[in-house]
Amino acid sequence: MGRKLDPTNKVKRGPGRKSRKQKGAETEIAKFLVDEETEPKRLSSRARKRAAKRTQPSVPAKEEAAKKQPQKGFTDENSEWLKPAKRKRPADESDGEEDSDSEWEQEEDEEGVVKGAGLEAEKADEDGEEEGEEEEEAGGDEDSDGDEEMVDDYGATDDSSEGEGDDADGEELLPIERAARKQKKLEAAMEQESDEDEEEEEEEEEGSGSEHADEEDTVQANIDEMDRFKLPDAEDREKEGLLPLDLQSIHQRIKDNVDVLSNFASKREEGKERADYLSLLKKDLSTYYSYNNFLIEKLLDIFPVSELIDFLEANEVHRPVTIRTNTLKTRRRDLAQALINRGVNLDPLGKWSKVGLVIFDSSVPIGATPEYLAGQYMLQGASSLLPVMALSPQEGESVLDMSCAPAGKTTYMAQLMRNTGVIVANDASAERLKSVVGNIHRLGVTNTVICNYDGRQFPKVMGGFDRVLLDAPCSGTGVISKDPAVKTSKDESDIQRSAHLQKELILSAIDSLNAESKTGGYLVYCTCSIMVEENEWVVDYALKKRNVKLVPTGLDFGKEGFTRFKERRFHPSLRLSRRFYPHSHNMDGFFVAKLKKFSNTVPTLPPGEPAEEETVPAETETPAPSKESPKNPGSKGKAKKPLKVKADIAKGKVATNGAVAKKVAKKPEAVLKKIKDGKKKPKVAKEGTETVKEVKAEETNEGSKFEKNMGKKRKTLMKKTNRLGKNKFKKFKKLLKKEVA
Amino acid sequence: MRPLTEDETKTMFEKLSKYIGENIKLLVDRPDGTYCFRLHNDRVYYVSEKILKLATNISRDKLVSVGTCFGKFTKTQKFRLHITALDFLAPYAKFKVWVKPGAEQSFLYGNHVMKSGLGRITENTAQYQGVVVYSMADVPLGFGVAAKTTQECRRVDPMSIVVFHQADIGEFIRSEDTLT
Numbered sequence: 001m002g003r004k005l006d007p008t009n010k011v012k013r014g015p016g017r018k019s020r021k022q023k024g025a026e027t028e029i030a031k032f033l034v035d036e037e038t039e040p041k042r043l044s045s046r047a048r049k050r051a052a053k054r055t056q057p058s059v060p061a062k063e064e065a066a067k068k069q070p071q072k073g074f075t076d077e078n079s080e081w082l083k084p085a086k087r088k089r090p091a092d093e094s095d096g097e098e099d100s101d102s103e104w105e106q107e108e109d110e111e112g113v114v115k116g117a118g119l120e121a122e123k124a125d126e127d128g129e130e131e132g133e134e135e136e137e138a139g140g141d142e143d144s145d146g147d148e149e150m151v152d153d154y155g156a157t158d159d160s161s162e163g164e165g166d167d168a169d170g171e172e173l174l175p176i177e178r179a180a181r182k183q184k185k186l187e188a189a190m191e192q193e194s195d196e197d198e199e200e201e202e203e204e205e206e207g208s209g210s211e212h213a214d215e216e217d218t219v220q221a222n223i224d225e226m227d228r229f230k231l232p233d234a235e236d237r238e239k240e241g242l243l244p245l246d247l248q249s250i251h252q253r254i255k256d257n258v259d260v261l262s263n264f265a266s267k268r269e270e271g272k273e274r275a276d277y278l279s280l281l282k283k284d285l286s287t288y289y290s291y292n293n294f295l296i297e298k299l300l301d302i303f304p305v306s307e308l309i310d311f312l313e314a315n316e317v318h319r320p321v322t323i324r325t326n327t328l329k330t331r332r333r334d335l336a337q338a339l340i341n342r343g344v345n346l347d348p349l350g351k352w353s354k355v356g357l358v359i360f361d362s363s364v365p366i367g368a369t370p371e372y373l374a375g376q377y378m379l380q381g382a383s384s385l386l387p388v389m390a391l392s393p394q395e396g397e398s399v400l401d402m403s404c405a406p407a408g409k410t411t412y413m414a415q416l417m418r419n420t421g422v423i424v425a426n427d428a429s430a431e432r433l434k435s436v437v438g439n440i441h442r443l444g445v446t447n448t449v450i451c452n453y454d455g456r457q458f459p460k461v462m463g464g465f466d467r468v469l470l471d472a473p474c475s476g477t478g479v480i481s482k483d484p485a486v487k488t489s490k491d492e493s494d495i496q497r498s499a500h501l502q503k504e505l506i507l508s509a510i511d512s513l514n515a516e517s518k519t520g521g522y523l524v525y526c527t528c529s530i531m532v533e534e535n536e537w538v539v540d541y542a543l544k545k546r547n548v549k550l551v552p553t554g555l556d557f558g559k560e561g562f563t564r565f566k567e568r569r570f571h572p573s574l575r576l577s578r579r580f581y582p583h584s585h586n587m588d589g590f591f592v593a594k595l596k597k598f599s600n601t602v603p604t605l606p607p608g609e610p611a612e613e614e615t616v617p618a619e620t621e622t623p624a625p626s627k628e629s630p631k632n633p634g635s636k637g638k639a640k641k642p643l644k645v646k647a648d649i650a651k652g653k654v655a656t657n658g659a660v661a662k663k664v665a666k667k668p669e670a671v672l673k674k675i676k677d678g679k680k681k682p683k684v685a686k687e688g689t690e691t692v693k694e695v696k697a698e699e700t701n702e703g704s705k706f707e708k709n710m711g712k713k714r715k716t717l718m719k720k721t722n723r724l725g726k727n728k729f730k731k732f733k734k735l736l737k738k739e740v741a
Numbered sequence: 742m743r744p745l746t747e748d749e750t751k752t753m754f755e756k757l758s759k760y761i762g763e764n765i766k767l768l769v770d771r772p773d774g775t776y777c778f779r780l781h782n783d784r785v786y787y788v789s790e791k792i793l794k795l796a797t798n799i800s801r802d803k804l805v806s807v808g809t810c811f812g813k814f815t816k817t818q819k820f821r822l823h824i825t826a827l828d829f830l831a832p833y834a835k836f837k838v839w840v841k842p843g844a845e846q847s848f849l850y851g852n853h854v855m856k857s858g859l860g861r862i863t864e865n866t867a868q869y870q871g872v873v874v875y876s877m878a879d880v881p882l883g884f885g886v887a888a889k890t891t892q893e894c895r896r897v898d899p900m901s902i903v904v905f906h907q908a909d910i911g912e913f914i915r916s917e918d919t920l921t
Contacts, residue, residue: 371880
């Protein structure tokens with residue numbers, strides 16, 4: 001176990017490192033001694049290195065230097081990079097050197113030195129550059145050991161060569177000093193990277209060719225390549241397809257492109273459309289991050305450009321491993337102590353969770369410690385705690401988890417309920433239920449019934465739950481870091497398919513709820529997708545189809561759900577839902593919405609409502625034709641909503657006159673109730689009158705013909721209804737009352 | 742799902758009593774509601790009456806598990822306790838064995854407990870008495886059968902077995918598929 005492993009590791013590591021260090025010091029001293037005697041030799045070695053690099057085509061070599069930084073920049077250690085705020089800096093500081101107070105002294109030093117030492121080099125042409133620089137170096141060496149390395153562009157920016165450069169320059173420094181300097185340089189390099197572009201741009205504008213030469217190599221390189229970002233024209237792009245891909249230049253181009261797009265007015269190239277830039281960006285992003293075009297486009301719809309890059313970068317990095325304490329068996333403090341004793345490095349998850357722990361590193365497999373086996377904790381992503389917290393099941397309630405595998409959320413619910421009440425854990429896959437059984441028993445949860453239904457059939461099996469959690473199956477666009485296959489495997493039809501399934505599931509989840517429940521009547525809908533089609537759209541659909549309303553999730557962070565997305569407009573209350581993103585919350589992409597069911601009646605149930613989405617086939621639940629025959633058109637009209645009319649139109653041939661009439665006759669009571677509620681009075685009334693007329697028309701006309709005309713009629717009717725006066729409304733209300741009586 | 746027959750109840754209770762003795766009645770008469778044993782797919786589930794009522798809605802082939810699984814009846818009508826029953830055995834266990842931290846892992850991999858790994862043992866444990874195995878931090882790890890009496894344990898050599906392994910919590914991972 002951990003206890004055994006630790007000492008062995010230490011034994012191996014300790015002396016090895018130490019000896020290495022000592023050796024290094026020795027060699028350094030040796031070098032130092034030798035250097036003084038044979039300086040030309042050293043110089044020549046460096047020159048050789050230079051020469052080797054020069055011989056390579058100048059562009060890639062220089063880019064390499066520039067490139068290494070960005071890749072370093074996006075590792076987990078530099079979490080600042082994951083934040084959008086930082087990202088915008090270069091754009092804000094577009095004027096480069098003057099306003100960059102944070103410009104590093106080192107850099108200034110460099111320039112000074114370079115200007116002082118290498119004046120000849122400035123004018124040297126490309127071939128002569130080498131020699132010039134050698135001279136520079138020689139001068140720098142003599143002048144100041146400390147600053148020289150700054151002149152050495154490779155040392156300043158390129159990590160691999162840095163070590164050697166340092167050896168030579170920093171002989172007189174203590175190792176710790178050198179380490180400090182190295183780190184400082186790294187930081188500087190990061191900074192520079194953003195500033196360089198701007199510097200270059202300015203210089204370019206000035207048009208002074210000589211300026212180029214006095215810059216460091218890397219900078220020079222960039223100047224050569226991309227002074228001011230230019231859109232490659234069609235020919236260039238075609239060429240690109242033939243040439244082998246150079247990811248680094250593409251990355252640079254993405255950065256520049258984003259920079260231009262975020263300051264479009266000032267940085268655009270004359271005569272180029274935004275669309276041109278965008279299309280290039282899309283192409284580059286999909287090559288660089290290896291997404292398919294479809295997904296990039298979708299993501300571009302969701303995020304602004306700069307945030308999109310952050311999102312994509314965040315998807316390349318794994319989220320931290322988190323565990324949830326099982327409070328049925330232990331307390332978080334005890335668990336943390338036990339794990340620390342096993343050699344696990346951990347921390348509390350955040351203020352918002354009292355049971356979560358983040359695992360930084362561990363000398364033992366975290367999924368096989370005796371504590372894990374004893375059920376004291378569950379390996380669970382931070383994001384999957386959120387829906388349960390939103391649901392907040394109470395003791396003694398009956399709760400349904402519609403797709404429970406692998407029971408992370410189910411067991412969390414059980415621990416919130418302290419093993420009282422009933423949890424029905426359902427999953428469609430029998431295979432995945434095995435892990436559910438294991439986890440539920442391991443964590444000592446005793447109040448569950450595990451069953452294996454398709455969630456869509458659930459209302460037929462059981463109903464009347466106080467709370468329902470629907471963690472719908474989804475395309476998984478929020479968890480790309482876990483499953484990179486999503487990048488390329490999803491397309492429009494996948495999204496549509498899962499959206500369709502989700503719509504079916506959310507309706508059946510709502511139908512399983514009991515609105516009369518004293519404590520509950522809540523549904524939490526969540527997905528690990530960030531697609532609007534699978535989230536807001538689905539919830540919006542549910543809002544239209546059932547008597548539910550959105551309520552605050554109780555989560556005090558996360559981004560608000562969209563109320564408008566492209567051409568779609570969702571119910572304004574959708575801002576109560578919450579979205580979580582990998583780049584801004586450092587957890588998996590997630591969507592959580594909490595709905596409250598306020599009436600058990602199902603408002604309208606036409607056999608198919610393709611108004612939302614043409615691909616949706618007819619609902620499984622066909623309304624039973626109501627027994628009471630329609631007494632007057634008014635009653636029919638009430639239940640019928642404009643949406644349905646649309647549906648009918650779309651269905652065309654399918655809906656015969658009779659069928660429509662039947663549908664129309666459905667559930668005037670439901671609407672009546674609403675009217676009593678007073679909330680939706682005007683709306684219903686409007687709809688009512690509108691449809692009354694339609695129905696009348698319907699009766700007189702022949703089916704299909706009528707339906708064709710209906711579209712036009714509806715439009716005009718809409719206008720009419722807008723002018724619905726009070727009197728008319730009252731009249732209508734009276735009519736209704738009569739009918740009920 | 743059906744209640745146990747007379748025979749089945751007897752076999753199962755006999756088995757249970759090896760570990761928890763007369764504490765069985767604490768399992769059946771609980772202050773927080775009526776609990777009962779139900780047989781489903783040869784497995785015995787221990788479940789509250791309230792939950793049971795709800796579970797009757799679910800058709801037999803769709804029901805995977807309800808409450809806590811205690812064990813299963815073999816084809817020869819013997820009863821075999823599963824590790825899932827540990828939650829109810831551990832608090833009521835009459836005889837306990839504690840294993841040293843070093844031997845924990847070995848036991849969790851399905852090995853018997855050696856004298857060398859034996860931390861503590863309840864006084865007066867008889868041979869072949871059912872015992873619950875704990876870690877030194879009092880975390881229940883599984884159960885088994887005492888191979889030797891407490892007295893004998895004092896004398897035997899370090900490599901001799903003192904507790905025969907029957908079930909351990911490592912099975913939650915090792916045999917996840919066969920738990921139910």
